[in-house]
Each structure stands twice: as C-alpha cells, then as structure tokens.
Amino acid sequence: QVTLKESGPVLVKPTETLTLTCTVSGFSLSNARMGVSWIRQPPGKALEWLAHIFSNDEKSYSTSLKSRLTISKDTSKSQVVLTMTNMDPVDTATYYCARIFSPQGHFDYWGQGTLVTVSS
Amino acid sequence: EIVLTQSPGTLSLSPGERATLSCRASQSVSSSYLAWYQQKPGQAPRLLIYGASSRATGIPDRFSGSGSGTDFTLTISRLEPEDFAVYYCQQYGSSRTWTFGQGTKVEIK
Secondary structure: OOEEEEOOOOOOOOOOEEEEEEEEEEEEEOOOOOEEEEEOOOOOOEEEEEEEOOOOOEEEEOOOOHHHEEEEEEEHOOEEEEOOOOOOOOHHHEEEEEEEEEOOOOOOEEEEEEEEEEEE | OOOOEEOOEEEEEEEOOOEEEEEEEEEEEOOOEEEEEEEOOOOOOOEEEEEOOOOOOOOOOOOOOOEEEEEEEEEOOOOOHHHEEEEEEEOOOOOOOOEEOEEHHHHHO
16 A cells, blocks of 8 residues: 655744655655655645656756755655755645656655645 | 646536536647646545546546647546546656646536
8 A cells, every 4th residue: 555644844934944754655765666756735726846756866856946955765764855945935835745656757646745834 | 847727717517517627738748748636625636647548546437538739638527526626737748847737626506
C-alpha cells in the first residue's frame, strides 16, 4: 500500500525558512522509476507545482520559485525534504507531496497535505 | 513555460447531466503527459485521467478524456452527486517541469 505523509511546522514567521518532510511507504525512493514532487495550494486557489526529485537524484524546480527552493531525499529514511527560504504571507498554503512513476508524467499518489501559515 | 487555461471557471449542472470541461495549452503538449484530477474540499487531488484518455485505477467509465496538441477535454457523461468538485488539468513538459490549470468547479445547479 503506497502512502505519502507530509510533516513540518504549521506556523512560520515571515523571512524564516520552511522545512517540510515527506515520508513515503509502500515503495522505495531508490527504485529507478520513482520520483516525488512537492505541490502547494493557497486557500481557495489552484495547485502550483514546486519541485521534483528524480530517482537518480536529479532535481527540477519551478522557474518562479527556483531561487528559494531546495529538494533532497534520504533513501534510507524514505524521506523527501523541501526547504523554502524567505517565507512570506503569500506562501500560506497546503503543501502536498506526490509520487510519479516514471516515465509517466502524472501524480498517481498524493499525501494528505499539510497547511502552513506564514504570519508574525 | 507552458500555461494551461481551463474553461469554464464554474459549471453549474444538475445530476444526470453531461459535463464538458476544457483545458487549453499555450503550446503543444504531448498527449502522453496530460492528466486530469478531481479535488473535493479538504481532500488531496485524485488522479482521474492520464495520457489524455486513460482512466486511472478505479475511476468509473462515466469519466473520459480526449484531445491532442493544445486542446484537451474531460467529459463526465452523467453527473453523479459525488462528482461535484473542482477539476484540474496538468501537463509534464520537455523542460522537466509540471504545470496545472487554474481549475474548473462543477457545482450543483
């Protein structure tokens, strides 16, 4: 059974760095066909893709947020970590991690999401 | 970067009616990499259609996808009460990035 679960702070202050962890089970991050993305959704708004880490550890980032994002993985812990620097209230959103089974381009499994509020 | 534009923004229909949702891309998208998701309030998105026309596991056959190039369509043949939700299209591009449309809300008329 494939599951993904996001964890991290529910509240961060402006200018702080956000660190989110996605813990996966039911598949291995070392599998050559597995990749994980982070996607966010501000309240009442659309989904926005942020970053992806491929099975070979290559990374891809949203053009508009690239300078603020870092994605990494710890295969032994089955975790994918996203850091976002210089948080702003407009970054308030539910953050999801989701799996891609390469070479497909769609997200077949999603975590439940974690709401992060940016406020002083 | 490819931009996906969904229309209409909101679709007001009654149960049993047919829903037709549009997703237009700013440049050609490989059909292999066009997907549709359903999202209900407080829930994560659920994959409905991938490869423009293939139904994901467990998705009823009243959901169908079609299209190619820059124009794609999600059709719900007969709306069930549980189908009222927001629908997103998504593409994966050659630049190894993903984009979503802004969503279409299907609401009860």
